[in-house]
Amino acid sequence: GQQLNQSPQSMFIQEGEDVSMNCTSSSIFNTWLWYKQDPGEGPVLLIALYKAGELTSNGRLTAQFGITRKDSFLNISASIPSDVGIYFCAGRSGGSNYKLTFGKGTLLTVNP
C-alpha cells in the first residue's frame, strides 16, 4: 500500500524559532493535508493543498504541495508554546475519494 515518510519524528525547539517538517511518498497524491493533534484530542485540519506547487498560509503556518506531487512541507514561523503537539501529514490519491494515507507524525516540543 501507499506510505508516507514524515520527518523528523520529533523536534525540540526554543520559543520564537522557526520549524520545518516534511512528508515524502513514492506515490503521487492529488491532495495533501496537514493536521495538528493536541494531547488527548482529535487531530484538527490546519491546511489543505490541492494543486502541485500550491503554497498556502494559515497565520504563522505555511505549507506547500510539491511539484512532483510526491511531497509536501509545513513551516511554522516564530513558534510559541501552544504550537506543542503532534503534526500529521496526509495524502489522498486520485483513485480513492474515501481514504487518506497518514504520516506517522512529528512531535513538536517548544521550550518557553
Place this chain on the structure above:
Amino acid sequence: SQTIHQWPATLVQPVGSPLSLECTVEGTSNPNLYWYRQAAGRGLQLLFYSVGIGQISSEVPQNLSASRPQDRQFILSSKKLLLSDSGFYLCAWSLGLGTGELFFGEGSRLTVL
C-alpha cells in the same frame, strides 16, 4: 456548520466485556464516516469506513465491528474486548464527493484491563 461528536470520552473495561463507541455528525448529509485507532506509537490506523447506511468496509482483521444504522451515526463495537484493543479511537467524517478533507471527533480513550 458541521460538527462531530463521539462518546464516551474515556472508558475502562475488563477483558472479555463488550464495547460500544458512538459517533454522530450534524450539519451535513450522506457523509463518509470513519473509525481510526491511534496506539501509543502515534500512527493513525484506519479500522472501518462507510459511504452510506449499512455499508461498512473493514480495513484490517480484528476483534471489532462497525455499524451505521442511520445516515449520520457510526458505531464501533466488540462482543469481547482484548487487552490489545486498548487505544485512542477517533471517529471522522468527510464529504461524500468532496476533496478528501477529513474532520475528526474528540476521541475516545479505551483502556482494557
